[in-house]
Amino acid sequence: MINRRQFVIGGAAAGGAAAITYTLVPGDSADTVPAPAPEATALRIDTGISPAMDEFLLSLEHTDTLGRAWLAGDGSGIGLAQLASTVAQRIDGSAADIAAATATRIQQDFAQGTLCDIEGWQLSLTECQLAALRVLAIEANPANRAVLAANEATPEAAANSPDGYTVGTIAPLQNWGPKKTAKGLAFNVQSDGHCGLWFQIAGAPAHAKIMIDGEIARTTIKGKVVTSGLFGKQKDHILSTPGTYEIALIDPIRKVKQPIGEFLVEESPAGQLPGGESIQLSDCTVGKWGPQKTQVGVALNEQPDGAMGVWVYISCLPHGARLRIGEDDLPITRTKFGFTTAIPKPLLEAPQNMPLHLVTPGDGQELAIGNLLIEEPE
Amino acid sequence: MIIDLEQQALEHNALRADVCIAGAGPAGIVLALELARARPDWHIVLCEAGGTGNATEAERDIYRMALGEKSYSVADICRRRRLGGTTAHWGGWSKPLDATDYEDNPAWDVPAWPITQAEVQRYMDSALAWTEITSTEFDLSRVRDTIAQHLLPLRVDGPITEHAFRFSPPTRFGTRYYNDINQQDNLTCLLHANLTRLDRAGERITQAEVKPLDGAAALITAEHFVLAMGGLETTRHLLNLRGEAAADGEGIFSDHLGRYFADHYGPRAGNLLAPEGLKYHRFSNDGQPIMPVLTFSADHIRKERQHNTCMTLNASSGEGSVLHQYGSQSGLNFKPGNYWQYQVQMIVEPRPNPLSRIHLTNERCALGLRRLKLDWQPHRDDFDSAYTFYQTLGGELSRTGLGRFQITRQNTAEHQARASGACHHLGTTRMAARPEDGVVDTDLKVFGSQNLYVASSSVFPRYGYSNPTLTIAALSVRLAQHLAGQKEAQA
Numbered sequence A: 001m002i003n004r005r006q007f008v009i010g011g012a013a014a015g016g017a018a019a020i021t022y023t024l025v026p027g028d029s030a031d032t033v034p035a036p037a038p039e040a041t042a043l044r045i046d047t048g049i050s051p052a053m054d055e056f057l058l059s060l061e062h063t064d065t066l067g068r069a070w071l072a073g074d075g076s077g078i079g080l081a082q083l084a085s086t087v088a089q090r091i092d093g094s095a096a097d098i099a100a101a102t103a104t105r106i107q108q109d110f111a112q113g114t115l116c117d118i119e120g121w122q123l124s125l126t127e128c129q130l131a132a133l134r135v136l137a138i139e140a141n142p143a144n145r146a147v148l149a150a151n152e153a154t155p156e157a158a159a160n161s162p163d164g165y166t167v168g169t170i171a172p173l174q175n176w177g178p179k180k181t182a183k184g185l186a187f188n189v190q191s192d193g194h195c196g197l198w199f200q201i202a203g204a205p206a207h208a209k210i211m212i213d214g215e216i217a218r219t220t221i222k223g224k225v226v227t228s229g230l231f232g233k234q235k236d237h238i239l240s241t242p243g244t245y246e247i248a249l250i251d252p253i254r255k256v257k258q259p260i261g262e263f264l265v266e267e268s269p270a271g272q273l274p275g276g277e278s279i280q281l282s283d284c285t286v287g288k289w290g291p292q293k294t295q296v297g298v299a300l301n302e303q304p305d306g307a308m309g310v311w312v313y314i315s316c317l318p319h320g321a322r323l324r325i326g327e328d329d330l331p332i333t334r335t336k337f338g339f340t341t342a343i344p345k346p347l348l349e350a351p352q353n354m355p356l357h358l359v360t361p362g363d364g365q366e367l368a369i370g371n372l373l374i375e376e377p378e
Numbered sequence B: 001m002i003i004d005l006e007q008q009a010l011e012h013n014a015l016r017a018d019v020c021i022a023g024a025g026p027a028g029i030v031l032a033l034e035l036a037r038a039r040p041d042w043h044i045v046l047c048e049a050g051g052t053g054n055a056t057e058a059e060r061d062i063y064r065m066a067l068g069e070k071s072y073s074v075a076d077i078c079r080r081r082r083l084g085g086t087t088a089h090w091g092g093w094s095k096p097l098d099a100t101d102y103e104d105n106p107a108w109d110v111p112a113w114p115i116t117q118a119e120v121q122r123y124m125d126s127a128l129a130w131t132e133i134t135s136t137e138f139d140l141s142r143v144r145d146t147i148a149q150h151l152l153p154l155r156v157d158g159p160i161t162e163h164a165f166r167f168s169p170p171t172r173f174g175t176r177y178y179n180d181i182n183q184q185d186n187l188t189c190l191l192h193a194n195l196t197r198l199d200r201a202g203e204r205i206t207q208a209e210v211k212p213l214d215g216a217a218a219l220i221t222a223e224h225f226v227l228a229m230g231g232l233e234t235t236r237h238l239l240n241l242r243g244e245a246a247a248d249g250e251g252i253f254s255d256h257l258g259r260y261f262a263d264h265y266g267p268r269a270g271n272l273l274a275p276e277g278l279k280y281h282r283f284s285n286d287g288q289p290i291m292p293v294l295t296f297s298a299d300h301i302r303k304e305r306q307h308n309t310c311m312t313l314n315a316s317s318g319e320g321s322v323l324h325q326y327g328s329q330s331g332l333n334f335k336p337g338n339y340w341q342y343q344v345q346m347i348v349e350p351r352p353n354p355l356s357r358i359h360l361t362n363e364r365c366a367l368g369l370r371r372l373k374l375d376w377q378p379h380r381d382d383f384d385s386a387y388t389f390y391q392t393l394g395g396e397l398s399r400t401g402l403g404r405f406q407i408t409r410q411n412t413a414e415h416q417a418r419a420s421g422a423c424h425h426l427g428t429t430r431m432a433a434r435p436e437d438g439v440v441d442t443d444l445k446v447f448g449s450q451n452l453y454v455a456s457s458s459v460f461p462r463y464g465y466s467n468p469t470l471t472i473a474a475l476s477v478r479l480a481q482h483l484a485g486q487k488e489a490q491a
């Protein structure tokens, strides 16, 4: 018997990602023949617990990473039927309001200490199991593969496919940067740790996005300035892998891609940095350095003792040089490209523009590096 | 009047004063000016080791100290040897101690403050004026409405509450009060006047020897002597004064002298998932800086004998996290709205630990004083309590649908050992009601001495998490009033 109901759930992803429409096909019948989905983006979940539970699971967007993590750990080897039965014992699938029943169950989990630990997150066992159940149920239905593939064609996902876009013009680009860095060197580090990129683009539509190396990056558009950057795993990957990375502006609705240029990650400069007794500070030239900006009390690039790690490119480095910040001279560590140092957190407590100098205490020479801006957030 | 001993020697290399204060940081400057203004009939001498500019390498070398097993990575930057002392680069974070900071924790070895919060509070308005703090509302509940959208909707009777820090500009005492010091007729401030020796006759200090690094020594005789050279140097001088004598008596002979060294530090235990836009960090509220912090409630601290730990939060992108874009689903017991991830930073209340101490080594500095060895041993309970706090807060968030919490760094001895200090030197001349419990009495007079006082955060017997300078200034105002009145009474 085919007993099919269809639920259409519109879910707006948190963080402003595009809305995806799901179609749910509940039922437990083995002879169910999947009907052609009315929409290409329809996912089907059939846990056998209840249609309401399946509908609820479909609504749990952004839980799949969690679900997979639980299945890789505590839930390893568990099958759909077994997990569904476990969940059914914890949540009454026939409850009039499954969401409310689940929320209550989760509260109980926290009260009773029935927890699961995923990468250090202290979560309720119920939410871990629900996330995992959703993953297993989606994977269990072969039709979902097509749906997942079709979902690739949603604006955001399609943009990830190089073929999904036609090259064209979206808005005139005036300038952008930074255009390169060296391997392992974070650039333009922002307070949340991402490496910021800026673009001057007049008239970019509000929904336009920056695509880096084929992946859509978080993008903010304010007037003529578009900001984006390298985040999370992509940041780690790109910074650690010398090469060129394509940057483009995309219009996910019109499916237009406007190439911007290539971001270059150079090999770290090889060889030994000139240094020693004979080098004078005045012979040396300071290159890039960072972080150049932070917020009061926040140590970016945090070191084990809580200090802020700072790196400076320089063409040579006299013996015994130290970094002067305000009135303090800090020891430095010589590297292939220049040096690094650690600014103790108490020195970052007041909003100010702190001059950084390289000094050689013996002869009193000073070389300006730049100012570290310590800002107070609004 | 300000006299630089490097430029000009004193007539007969001697001065007579009613009160001689060693050290012109905030403790010494507030005390000296308050006292000079309260007693125009007195002559106050303020002896400062440094000048008006940065210390030379040779001067800095006087501070060089050995370290015990635990590193102290701020050792080289935690003190300034110049007029104004360490306020030449302090951050201005300010907050009076909380009520529980004054109370005994029955689980600890030593009593807390022998004076009440109200007693210190009497001098707080003056302390705020000295530190130029203009927004003076520290009770967050009174300003909560104006920033409620940036705070967690916490249960009123729950275990977690909030407090607020305020901020000094930060006042650089050496420049801000230079003219005041110079123009005060009955105050002589000697620069490059390193205190090198205190002469003792029975229970009285009779004179102090001060001198520039290369120059003639001067002798200051006075009725009262106050050591205001910062927590470490003040303790060092008292230990030098004790010399080889046994630590089996009162005051400088007390075994408490040099013990209970503490600094503020804390774990960065993990991340919170919590409603968007929280501002448990310093920010500008209508042009007035404020920093709300999360703490245990006073009831919880008392009932559970917890430490008074505080927490700040800083938003992070959460990219790459297993809970990226998680939250807000009501079915998963989230309150409606967007959720962000925040990095957690805690500042623990260090438990006074007798094993955490400063000793003298046999090496001497250019002034002939024995050097310090800092053997900082934070109590293991500090981190335990901080993690309990984090878990309690995380549990509250989880249960009430306000978020989740993640532990990225476990509560291990290694994690605790890596944490560095905040340059607050607390506890080594602790204040107590009885000589058996401390080094100075409730008037800040060294037990067993008739005329030697201490003005420093080293007298704090319980530390809280609040930065100390505001309370140091309040205690200096109090000491000034005490000395001014005491002398009158004697007359």
Ligand SMILES: Cc1cc2nc3c(=O)[nH]c(=O)nc-3n(C[C@H](O)[C@H](O)[C@H](O)COP(=O)(O)OP(=O)(O)OC[C@H]3O[C@@H](n4cnc5c(N)ncnc54)[C@H](O)[C@@H]3O)c2cc1C
Pocket (backbone or CB within 6 Å): A346, A347, A349, B022, B023, B024, B025, B026, B027, B028, B047, B048, B049, B050, B077, B078, B079, B080, B081, B082, B083, B084, B085, B086, B087, B089, B090, B091, B092, B093, B094, B193, B194, B195, B196, B228, B229, B230, B231, B233, B422, B423, B424, B425, B455, B456, B457, B467, B468, B469, B470, B472
């Ligand atoms: C980077 C940094 C940031 C800080 N931020 C804050 C903050 O935000 N909030 C806060 O409350 N606190 C902060 N502090 C701590 C604050 O600076 C101290 O609490 C405060 O300065 C202590 O005042 P004091 O007068 O006791 O000692 P000090 O300021 O250290 O002054 C002691 C004075 O004694 C002099 N002296 C030393 N030896 C001798 C001698 N032998 N003879 C004569 N004079 C001597 C010194 O030259 C100095 O002038 C910070 C400290 C640092 C290092």
